[in-house]
Amino acid sequence: MLTTHPMTALERRVVAALALLYSFRMLGLFMALPLLALYAADMLGASPLMIGVALGAYGATQALLQIPLGWLSDKIGRKPVILGGLALFVLGSVVAALAESVPMIAVGRALQGAGAISGSVMALAADLTSEEQRTKAMAVIGISIGLSFALALICGPLLAAWGGLAAVFWMTAALAVLGMAIVLLGIPSAVARTHEGVGADRNMFRPVLKDPVLQRLNGSVFLLHFMLTASFLVVPAVIEGSMGVPRDSHWRVYLPVLVVSLLGMYPFLRLSERGGRPGLALKLTVLIMPLSLAALFLGKNTLLLYAALCGFFTAVNYLEAALPSLVSKAVFAHGKGTAMGIYATCQFLGAFAGGTTGGLVYGSGGLPALLWLVIAAAILWLLLIWRIAPRSESGAAASAF
Structure with a gap:
């Protein structure tokens, strides 16, 4: 024992x-x-x-x-x-x-x-x-x-x-x-x-990059941080403008929203871990992100705006926790360090691409164009994760999708 x-x-x-x-x-x-x-x-x-x-x-x-x-x-x-x-x-x-x-x-x-x-x-x-x-x-x-x-x-x-x-x-x-x-x-x-x-192994790059499950998870974290960074071009202005909260008091909005969002993660964690359906939990939270942002960008009612922020941060917090876990479960023997290194690289690339692309689109087309960019990213994300063919080495993780 x-x-x-x-x-x-x-x-x-x-x-x-x-x-x-x-x-x-x-x-x-x-x-x-x-x-x-x-x-x-x-x-x-x-x-x-x-x-x-x-x-x-x-x-x-x-x-x-x-x-x-x-x-x-x-x-x-x-x-x-x-x-x-x-x-x-x-x-x-x-x-x-x-x-x-x-x-x-x-x-x-x-x-x-x-x-x-x-x-x-x-x-x-x-x-x-x-x-x-x-x-x-x-x-x-x-x-x-x-x-x-x-x-x-x-x-x-x-x-x-x-x-x-x-x-x-x-x-x-x-x-x-x-x-x-x-x-x-x-x-x-x-x-x-x-x-x-721990750490990237040069000999593991090719098999990690070719793995279909890991490709979709790397794409997922890229799109998560793409959407997160792009949305923060507008979220602070919405809190100040539509919600009427002065910039020196924004923490009063974020604090209760973050508390609610942490509690809101529980149903998705339960669905993923106890229900054995991490793929469904992933798809639901990916869907919640653009819907929440649409309500946030276009809504005027303060209660609706708070609910939209709670939905958005619930999805973000759950995905930040769930995606690394899915990578660790999906990766084959001896490839974990390399897989996590590539995963983190995709995460940071997503932040850069989201900031630059979001800024370009927002500057040329305003709020509607930025919203459509986020929606397009979410649709691409759903298409990416909708079906992953199982492999023998990572069949359990793959079949969950």
Whole structure:
């Protein structure tokens, strides 16, 4: 009979420190999401396209550098890569804080994304925890990402109300400096090792990219972040305009909406896990996103607008939790690390594409054109996931669709 041992004191300390480090960094990236479309509108070089580029710029550099920096950490060690990535994040935050134009904010956001340390953090967690505790450690770090997104929607508007957009970027710089202190003082060094399920393997790229189940899940996370970033070109303005909530009080809207959306995830989790129908839960939440945005963009009744926001964030929160789980269940032996690396790359590419394409469409066709773009993305997404042919290696995950 197998026995499960609790984490050692060192493992608990390491996992807590790395989760805190990861959440600091993601909080800094996410806090600008509900703010840029409002606060950058009056700056030099402001246009829907340029604001969209600033929103999604971090995604392009994250996507380009995440896997290469993970490989570099195998060669020179985890902590030097993590510290270098955090230093780039500080530099990008300072550039954005001092920026007097939207293009310079975009440069700062791109520099923030260039500190792509996600893979290195996960690998360091694997280096410093036993194989028995590795899944638990990854789960704790993963949960910190979701909490960071929720906190960002509340803390970002609060900080901006006090000191404007610059205050938000100064805070992200401070959080990154604090992260560097955590790495130097709170996390022991370790010999870099290879781990099954952690880090990308060059030999696994072809089979992972050719897998039909993983192709659809990678496409799903791309479209999720495409729609999420594109929608935030308009969502803050809707809260300020249609709902009549001043920008320094937006956190009062996001807080109850996020609480309701977390409760709203339960029926979908129950359908997926207990009901054994993750494919149906996925399709329903994909359908809810454009319907909620249509009600949000076109509605005038305050109660309807609140309901639309709750529906939208319920779908987003569920999908952010469900898609990585589906990837881990669908991937074949020895391909998990590569699959998760490609998955994350698609996620960040979606954020960049959503910001730039959304900005271009919104600038040329206004709100109706942006809504049609979101609807088209949702239709493409539903077509993508409607049927996945089962394979012997991942038949259970595939047949769920």
